[in-house]
Amino acid sequence: MSDFDWxxxxxxxxxxxxxxxxAAARKIGTSQPTIGRHVSELERDLGxxxxxxxxGGYELTDTGATLLTHALNVREGVDRFSLQAAGAxxxxxxxxRISASEVMATLVLPQMLARFSVEExxxxxxxxxxxxxxxxxxxxxxxxxxxxxxxxxxxxxxxxADIPLAMCxxxxxxxxxxxxxDMFDLMNHVMIGQDREDVMIKGFxxxxxKVDRHAFRFRTDSQVIMWHAVLAGMGIxxxxxxxxxxxxxxxxxxxxxxxxxxxxxxxxxxxxRTSPRIRRTADFLYAALSDFARSAEAT
Amino acid sequence: MSDFDWxxxxxxxxxxxxxxxxAAARKIGTSQPTIGRHVSELERDLGxxxxxxxxGGYELTDTGATLLTHALNVREGVDRFSLQAAGAxxxxxxxxRISASEVMATLVLPQMLARFSVEExxxxxxxxxxxxxxxxxxxxxxxxxxxxxxxxxxxxxxxxADIPLAMCxxxxxxxxxxxxxDMFDLMNHVMIGQDREDVMIKGFxxxxxKVDRHAFRFRTDSQVIMWHAVLAGMGIxxxxxxxxxxxxxxxxxxxxxxxxxxxxxxxxxxxxRTSPRIRRTADFLYAALSDFARSAEAT
DNA sequence: GTTTTACTATTCATAATTGAATAGGGCATG
DNA sequence: CATGCCCTATTCAATTATGAATAGTAAAAC
Numbered sequence: 001m002s003d004f005d006w007x008x009x010x011x012x013x014x015x016x017x018x019x020x021x022x023a024a025a026r027k028i029g030t031s032q033p034t035i036g037r038h039v040s041e042l043e044r045d046l047g048x049x050x051x052x053x054x055x056g057g058y059e060l061t062d063t064g065a066t067l068l069t070h071a072l073n074v075r076e077g078v079d080r081f082s083l084q085a086a087g088a089x090x091x092x093x094x095x096x097r098i099s100a101s102e103v104m105a106t107l108v109l110p111q112m113l114a115r116f117s118v119e120e121x122x123x124x125x126x127x128x129x130x131x132x133x134x135x136x137x138x139x140x141x142x143x144x145x146x147x148x149x150x151x152x153x154x155x156x157x158x159x160x161a162d163i164p165l166a167m168c169x170x171x172x173x174x175x176x177x178x179x180x181x182d183m184f185d186l187m188n189h190v191m192i193g194q195d196r197e198d199v200m201i202k203g204f205x206x207x208x209x210k211v212d213r214h215a216f217r218f219r220t221d222s223q224v225i226m227w228h229a230v231l232a233g234m235g236i237x238x239x240x241x242x243x244x245x246x247x248x249x250x251x252x253x254x255x256x257x258x259x260x261x262x263x264x265x266x267x268x269x270x271x272x273r274t275s276p277r278i279r280r281t282a283d284f285l286y287a288a289l290s291d292f293a294r295s296a297e298a299t
Numbered sequence: 300m301s302d303f304d305w306x307x308x309x310x311x312x313x314x315x316x317x318x319x320x321x322a323a324a325r326k327i328g329t330s331q332p333t334i335g336r337h338v339s340e341l342e343r344d345l346g347x348x349x350x351x352x353x354x355g356g357y358e359l360t361d362t363g364a365t366l367l368t369h370a371l372n373v374r375e376g377v378d379r380f381s382l383q384a385a386g387a388x389x390x391x392x393x394x395x396r397i398s399a400s401e402v403m404a405t406l407v408l409p410q411m412l413a414r415f416s417v418e419e420x421x422x423x424x425x426x427x428x429x430x431x432x433x434x435x436x437x438x439x440x441x442x443x444x445x446x447x448x449x450x451x452x453x454x455x456x457x458x459x460a461d462i463p464l465a466m467c468x469x470x471x472x473x474x475x476x477x478x479x480x481d482m483f484d485l486m487n488h489v490m491i492g493q494d495r496e497d498v499m500i501k502g503f504x505x506x507x508x509k510v511d512r513h514a515f516r517f518r519t520d521s522q523v524i525m526w527h528a529v530l531a532g533m534g535i536x537x538x539x540x541x542x543x544x545x546x547x548x549x550x551x552x553x554x555x556x557x558x559x560x561x562x563x564x565x566x567x568x569x570x571x572r573t574s575p576r577i578r579r580t581a582d583f584l585y586a587a588l589s590d591f592a593r594s595a596e597a598t
Numbered sequence: 599g600t601t602t603t604a605c606t607a608t609t610c611a612t613a614a615t616t617g618a619a620t621a622g623g624g625c626a627t628g
Numbered sequence: 629c630a631t632g633c634c635c636t637a638t639t640c641a642a643t644t645a646t647g648a649a650t651a652g653t654a655a656a657a658c
Contacts (some may be wrong), residue, residue, distance in 0.1 A: 006377060007305050009377065022605060031646070031647045031648080032607095032647090033606095033607080034647070036607075046385075046387075047388040047390070048387050055653085056605055056654075057604090067384055073380075074376035077369065077376045078305060081366060081369040081372075088345075089345065090347065090348070320635080322634095322635095332616080332618090332636095335636070335637075336616090352636075355634065356636095
């Protein structure tokens with residue numbers, strides 16, 4: 001009979017995926033002793049050895065691996081359940097979890113959401129800023145704002161706009177160093193670029209400028225830090241045009257450069273679309289972000 | 300995220316199926332307050348009303364019904380998991396749960412299993428006697444002995460034998476009333492038959508004897524009680540021939556009557572076949588029951 | 599070779615969950 | 629109309645599960 005503690009399954013999956021009790025505990029939001037006890041209890045209940053207690057972690061045995069596939073099915077079922085439940089929620093109050101890129105989550109969304117929380121005091125917002133793609137099926141978030149075309153099935157996606165990028169710097173920097181005349185002139189400036197990522201380098205090379213990472217005298221992988229460095233007058237950076245336009249102390253230049261555009265998408269799972277709370281939030285964000293994108297065109 | 304208590308789902312399913320907190324608690328082996336709290340907590344967590352608290356029970360709401368289908372999927376996943384786990388158990392010790400018809404569970408299996416428990420002291424036996432067909436997928440039992448051809452998919456079934464039926468009575472009864480000469484002579488005897496079931500009546504009618512339930516002067520729906528009534532010399536009954544032959548005080552007669560035979564099957568789920576414990580028990584039962592069936596042919 | 603790091607297992611006080619008991623409400627039966 | 633039955637909600641003591649702290653181990657980093 002299926003009358004054992006179903007939570008043990010969750011712990012089992014977590015340990016199997018994380019590879020150690022400690023890591024699993026961190027991921028699941030509980031403590032290492034608890035997870036350890038859960039696994040032991042499950043093994044005792046089933047009369048099966050699931051893990052090889054190894055050096056520096058737990059490793060699945062063969063039978064453990066077999067059982068894991070079934071346990072994963074269970075988790076997927078639970079995920080579907082909670083997804084469906086979220087979609088069935090009645091009323092406008094509750095929590096909405098939004099995931100967005102670092103830049104959007106840090107520089108754009110907070111002020112929008114501040115306005116929103118006045119309009120909808122019953123809705124609580126959780127905002128997570130990450131450039132990692134999240135799994136909406138597993139409800140990492142209810143709504144995701146992403147700068148890439150969504151690929152997952154079962155998603156409802158609305159394209160908000162193509163956000164243009166532009167080179168920019170603060171007035172104070174330009175006053176000191178002058179405004180670059182063309183792309184090659186950029187190399188004579190303090191360029192702010194990426195550290196371990198290399199999309200910017202590849203982009204510049206594609207445009208014909210032969211550069212390596214040392215062309216950038218200030219390097220960071222955080223686009224938010226990059227932005228603040230530009231704001232502080234450190235040098236020249238690349239940023240979303242609507243953001244630049246919003247900032248009186250900044251100037252964009254070289255508009256003729258054929259820089260790529262960022263497609264901005266709002267996505268949510270189709271099963272939560274029916275929730276008035278989530279739908280309301282999504283509609284608000286769509287409108288607000290459309291305005292944000294249009295503000296660049298106007299200037 | 301799927302980080303709510305998975306056990307709440309089990310309670311939800313139980314209540315939805317049982318129709319009331321109390322019934323669900325009984326079925327699941329816990330208490331009514333606990334189940335009630337689980338349901339409330341789930342509703343609070345999800346922000347959804349699952350049940351209409353009605354008179355004399357809990358009734359699913361529409362959203363509750365929708366969510367139930369997903370919850371049932373989860374339970375099926377859990378069942379598959381525990382099934383697979385049972386099949387993966389190592390070693391010969393543990394519990395084996397056997398389900399059989401009332402008659403077999405009462406009159407035949409106990410002495411076989413007494414012998415078995417001497418051979419395999421490490422194996423604990425749970426024996427449930429019921430004529431209801433059980434769900435091996437949900438692990439109501441590990442092994443089922445049934446007198447009907449199995450229909451469920453995913454089952455491993457072995458036919459043991461066709462058990463012949465025969466009319467019988469005790470020597471003491473026959474000494475008092477004489478042995479019936481033919482089928483129609485039966486009506487002049489004290490016949491032991493069924494109460495609310497009517498398969499015996501239909502059977503006799505199919506043979507050409509026009510009878511209704513009042514043709515039976517002693518009626519019971521329990522085949523075990525019927526057997527004991529025959530043993531006690533109350534009258535004439537219908538029973539499995541191997542059972543009759545085993546009992547020195549009983550005589551069978553009218554062997555020319557074209558009575559149906561009972562096909563006896565041993566079934567188990569294919570996923571538990573690999574468990575040495577269960578396999579050992581099944582093999583023993585198959586051998587012992589084959590002997591039992593053959594004992595009738597020998598005489 | 600020493601230090602640091604990441605991990606598991608155990609202990610123990612605390613917090614959370616549980617179930618027996620109880621009160622109360624409808625509904626059927628006598 | 630009273631009695632019994634089956635149900636739910638609530639209370640409270642006791643059991644159970646939890647996590648902070650700790651000791652110990654093995655590998656990796658310095």
